[in-house]
Amino acid sequence: MASSTLGAQAPTRSCDIAVIGGGLLGSAFGWGLARRGQVCQVFDEGDTAVRTARGNFGLVWVQGKGLGMGRYARWSLQASRLWRGFADELEAATGLDLAYSRGGLRFAHSEQDLQATVNNLKQIQSDMVEEAYQFETLEHSALKKRLPLVGDIAGATFCEHDGHCNPLMLLRALHQDMQRLGATYRPNTKVERIEPLAGGGYRLLDGQGERLCEAEKLVIAAGHGSRALAEQSGIELPIHADQGQVIVTEKVASAFSYTSDIIRQTDNGSFLLGASSRDVGMDTRTDLSTLGQIARECVQVFPFLRQLRMQRAWGAVRVMTPDGFPVYQHSKSYPGVFSFACHSGVTLAACHALEAAQWVIDGAIPSDFDDFHPKRFHVQASI
Amino acid sequence: MFKRLSEPKAPVTFEFEGQPLKGEAGESIAAALLAAGIIDLRRSGEDDSPRGPYCMIGNCFECLVWIEGQGSRQACREPAREGLKLRRHPGRPDPQAFGGGS
Numbered sequence: 001m002a003s004s005t006l007g008a009q010a011p012t013r014s015c016d017i018a019v020i021g022g023g024l025l026g027s028a029f030g031w032g033l034a035r036r037g038q039v040c041q042v043f044d045e046g047d048t049a050v051r052t053a054r055g056n057f058g059l060v061w062v063q064g065k066g067l068g069m070g071r072y073a074r075w076s077l078q079a080s081r082l083w084r085g086f087a088d089e090l091e092a093a094t095g096l097d098l099a100y101s102r103g104g105l106r107f108a109h110s111e112q113d114l115q116a117t118v119n120n121l122k123q124i125q126s127d128m129v130e131e132a133y134q135f136e137t138l139e140h141s142a143l144k145k146r147l148p149l150v151g152d153i154a155g156a157t158f159c160e161h162d163g164h165c166n167p168l169m170l171l172r173a174l175h176q177d178m179q180r181l182g183a184t185y186r187p188n189t190k191v192e193r194i195e196p197l198a199g200g201g202y203r204l205l206d207g208q209g210e211r212l213c214e215a216e217k218l219v220i221a222a223g224h225g226s227r228a229l230a231e232q233s234g235i236e237l238p239i240h241a242d243q244g245q246v247i248v249t250e251k252v253a254s255a256f257s258y259t260s261d262i263i264r265q266t267d268n269g270s271f272l273l274g275a276s277s278r279d280v281g282m283d284t285r286t287d288l289s290t291l292g293q294i295a296r297e298c299v300q301v302f303p304f305l306r307q308l309r310m311q312r313a314w315g316a317v318r319v320m321t322p323d324g325f326p327v328y329q330h331s332k333s334y335p336g337v338f339s340f341a342c343h344s345g346v347t348l349a350a351c352h353a354l355e356a357a358q359w360v361i362d363g364a365i366p367s368d369f370d371d372f373h374p375k376r377f378h379v380q381a382s383i
Numbered sequence: 384m385f386k387r388l389s390e391p392k393a394p395v396t397f398e399f400e401g402q403p404l405k406g407e408a409g410e411s412i413a414a415a416l417l418a419a420g421i422i423d424l425r426r427s428g429e430d431d432s433p434r435g436p437y438c439m440i441g442n443c444f445e446c447l448v449w450i451e452g453q454g455s456r457q458a459c460r461e462p463a464r465e466g467l468k469l470r471r472h473p474g475r476p477d478p479q480a481f482g483g484g485s
């Protein structure tokens with residue numbers, strides 16, 4: 001290993017793989033790589049960065065994912081299959097409780113809504129080619145039998161693969177355990193520049209031009225911060241911000257043992273209601289009209305929610321791609337530089353940690369995942 | 384523990400866990416309960432330990448109390464009123480106990 005010749009300056013540390021971003025994607029990769037014996041460093045900007053990992057809804061969600069891309073539907077199902085073992089391993093290593101449990105409902109307010117959901121799910125099943133995920137359609141009376149507190153809505157679709165967890169505990173467990181496994185976590189360190197080295201590998205620099213580290217390979221997984229870094233590495237990264245707001249209620253006794261896409265009860269008793277979807281740029285503020293809309297929709301599902309006091313609300317911005325599907329790529333011009341972006345970082349954490357980390361070690365994204373390459377966005381119209 | 388500096392000028396009577404208490408109209412429920420020597424207003428939703436008013440300015444939610452007919456309320460932000468029936472907040476109330484709605 002080359003030692004630093006910079007004297008008093010911060011030493012240039014070298015490693016096999018540098019991961020840029022310590023949110024849900026970066027941490028999953030950092031943990032997955034350290035677990036496979038790689039010497040890695042994870043760089044994470046400070047508290048002022050846009051950090052979606054701290055503002056999400058905590059779903060490990062499959063139902064409805066991948067309409068129009070079978071690969072993504074299968075990847076989401078794979079995530080759900082891996083999640084139990086993933087959570088068990090992290091819990092055993094850290095002693096933390098990720099509060100992962102399964103069984104998810106997508107509520108339908110009207111008959112048309114229910115029919116449209118069922119049609120979409122059937123379409124996804126036929127696109128999945130390989131083994132498709134199953135779901136159950138529950139008309140109002142069947143739903144009421146399972147959930148006596150449900151209001152006057154048309155029904156729901158149930159999928160056993162859907163689940164939820166405590167996403168803050170997930171992030172903390174990944175951070176804690178990757179360091180136990182030997183990864184170096186470097187907080188408050190924003191990577192600004194990537195320079196290829198003559199003999200192979202890359203150097204990372206901060207805003208002052210200070211050397212941060214040298215690495216053979218890079219994983220760019222910095223959420224909204226990824227784009228600027230990807231562009232320097234010959235990688236196209238079409239992502240934008242999609243704002244979501246979430247309401248938190250007071251804690252109450254257990255009243256909803258499943259989860260759903262808009263309502264879930266956390267392990268400590270609060271109900272989380274959300275999350276909206278708005279194209280307002282990097283704005284994390286909440287507003288009364290959006291919160292009111294969320295509350296109205298959720299109260300139709302469970303009228304008792306009307307009686308609960310709202311304790312707080314927050315806004316966060318999703319990392320969104322033009323078609324909503326993941327964008328994974330390995331740079332052509334900068335071999336060994338990978339970039340990963342997607343909006344369901346909680347769900348896919350298990351896949352990133354347990355499967356995709358190996359791709360980085362192997363030096364290639366399997367061709368089976370070509371659908372995730374951004375070249376899909378510049379298909380020429382055929383005549 | 385706490386002592387009133389002067390007797391209530393406009394006294395109101397209310398109940399906590401069935402016990403009749405006196406307060407000053409318009410002062411907060413939290414102040415009235417503290418003056419009556421009651422500091423244990425609720426159970427923690429996490430571990431069932433006893434909790435009571437802390438910040439007295441509506442920030443910490445430590446002072447939650449159960450008002451019959453209304454549900455969970457911050458005792459430091461609700462005025463004491465004649466006839467109020469208060470209960471110790473159970474930490475995680477049963478949503479069906481809220482009445483109405485469902």
Ligand SMILES: Cc1cc2nc3c(=O)[nH]c(=O)nc-3n(C[C@H](O)[C@H](O)[C@H](O)COP(=O)(O)OP(=O)(O)OC[C@H]3O[C@@H](n4cnc5c(N)ncnc54)[C@H](O)[C@@H]3O)c2cc1C
Pocket residue numbers: 020021022023024025026043044045046049050051052053054055056057058059060061189190191192221222223224225226229242243244245246275315316317318319341342343344345346347348
């Ligand atoms: C309201 C809402 C609800 C959501 N609900 C769910 C859900 O239920 N289930 C689900 O699976 N997903 C959900 N998501 C999405 C999920 O939170 C994201 O997919 C995930 O956080 C994205 O991970 P990321 O690592 O790409 O970005 P982030 O988690 O934002 O992490 C990026 C990290 O990179 C760091 N960084 C940025 N630039 C640099 C730089 N130059 N140098 C060093 N570090 C840098 C930042 O500090 C940050 O820590 C939700 C998102 C929102 C907004």
Ligand code: FES
Pocket residue numbers: 413435436437438439440441442443444445446447457458459460
């Ligand atoms: S004592 Fe803090 S909110 Fe009432």
